[in-house]
Amino acid sequence: MAKKIIGETLLEIANAIESGQFTKKIKIGLTTLGSEHGVDNLVNGAHFAKSNLFDIVLIGPKVETDLEVIEVNDEKEMHTKMEELLESGYIDSCVTMHYNFPIGVSTVGRVITPGRGKEMILATTTGTSATNRIEAMVRNAIYGIATAKSIGIKTPKVGILNVDGARQVEKCLNELKDNGYDLEFAESVRADGGCVMRGNDLLVGAPDVMVCDTLSGNIFMKVFSSFTSGGDYESIGYGYGPGVGEDYNRKILILSRASGSPVVSNALKYAYDVAKGNVSEIAKEEFINAKKSKFDTIIESVTKKEAKVSEDIKMPDKQVVTTQISGVDIMDLEDAVKELWKNGVYAESGMGCTGPIVLVNDAKGKIAVDILLKAGYTAK
Template sequence: MSEKQVNQIIGNIFNQLADTLNTGEYGKKPKIGITAMGSEHGEKNILEASLKAQKSGIEVIVLGSQTAEGIKTEKIETEDQAHKMMESLLNSKEIDAAVTMHYPFPIGVSTVGRIITPGKGKEMFIATTTGTSSTDKVEGMVKNAIYGIITAKACGIKNPTVGILNIDGARQTEIALKKLQSQGYDITFADSQRADGGSIMRGNDLLMASADVMVMDSLTGNLLIKIFSSYTTGGNYESIGYGYGPGIGEGFEKLIMIISRASGAPLVEGAIKYAAELVRGNCIQIAKDEFAKANEAGLKEILKGLKSTKKEISDEEVVAPKKEVVTSQISGIEIMDLEEAVKVLWKQGIYAESGMGCTGPIILVNDSITKTAIKVLADAEFVSKEQCDC
């Protein structure tokens, strides 16, 4: 054996040892494909990110029209060709995951983004950022919470905390998730870092990453991840974080990560590393396990009960009881349900008024009947049963 051959063998051994340190698996590297065409910053932006990501024990294959030394590329001429090749490589298992700038996910699948928050430099998962989990907003947000838990667990967070952003649908989402929790699905709710706490998160909590997983609808998530990724650059260059994340949904068994056309090289590098982490963390299997647990706890039945019209009272005229002094505030009411909730109390002979507190919509009742009013609202599923002694 020649000296050159000996040196090559020694070199291969050291490379495999380096891979083991990076991946935890002897001789294995996650294989990540990425489409390069369509970036507002050019294909060189993608090539630069790919070269840097490879230093973390990842094998990257760039699908584009340009090449660079040290990176494997598949030459294509159009974005359409790139997506067809990406699908082919995924289907044949030649790559473990893909990163791309757009993808037509089916209804029921949406992406879990990952950001670095400015308050404490802490990572947080945004569930979700693109795609449509459901055509019903609250149902979609309930699913998004599970999608976020799956992704966080695949990234090594054994027991991720879940917070719900204080937007339309948050209270009904909280009620549904707590019902799922009470029926056996393991969810750890986060506490807002504002003085009054609770699992409904404010804007301050976004900046401080009060939850590992922040739940919202995908349109809100898309807006937020754009802001968090480019607030230091003026908006046209996304430089911070990991991108819009993997498409997660029951029965969807491909790891396809989304980035933006405005994503710069640092974020693209982060997205590739995010993909590799999900591969190493066996995200697809974790998803199967979590959906099985959630369904066993009655997820599908809970979702069937989530109809925007389910609490509509009849069109009959409801007369308000005799007016009383109302100084006791009941929070936790969905803004779209506020007037119906007041009428439900009126029908029970309880005088109530609607209002807006510092944390959102409130109902005002007399101090002496607060507990009774909360029980009526909890029984009608306007507020969580945790708010009363029932």
């Protein structure tokens, strides 16, 4: 086996000499100050990750190691040096802790789900993709798709976590898809299916990319990575991932200060994957395609602030309501009910096992759905 590997390596070198095409070996940085578990924890993770595929450059205090070390004295100097090395191209990506990304950039995590042992992308886990919640989650979906493609998933399947705003996000993504954006939805493992995911789907990794708000993603990241170790030591998964944005070039991946050596090791491998796959360029291309599919118009429709004229809407006479209409977001639920009242349809709001619902009389079911569709309250 050793002779075979040496032979293949020599053949690659010979071919490179003959063609005149040499590829620089990818270098991955790792900052080594700031961990709650000390410098050795990070250095040990780097040693676990050692590979013939990439070189590792430590940025921190001097330590006993055969890896390259660029010495710095404190965390501020460490991040300044990291940025210099990235800008100069000396390193291709870097793993660090507590880095401040600009608005519009969020990190895309990578976990191993406990139900099936399947890898799943969490989009996103730190940062702020946009100040509007719905826009942020739609952007998170694109960030997740770009990251999944950069690590070799050619057609990632996307699920939307059932949090506030999920149905509006589903509507936006469906519009993008209808307008030509290449997007494939995942299917929930629950009997009623759909792309809006429940806790069960998190555990089994139903989608390749799970879209959520950043705060929820951060919590899930911590739970997935430390549920076997009690919370103060993250031992499973690949960390909080690379910062991804519409036009962001630095490949900086985030760890928690509680991340243990196994997660540090995996984060370095993740950093290699997104550097080799060039996640930044893929993200740019995804947004070019999304904008061709009316991304800006779709986002404007959910973020514009219109002056609302107060109107006294009279509630129609009460009726028995047994028909359920799902697909209305929790934040729009009461407005959807009033929209039906305005059109002479008695309705009530409720909460089903899969989320918010509007309840109407059986005879008014189809009429109610048509009214809500026309008003943009449901994608169904």
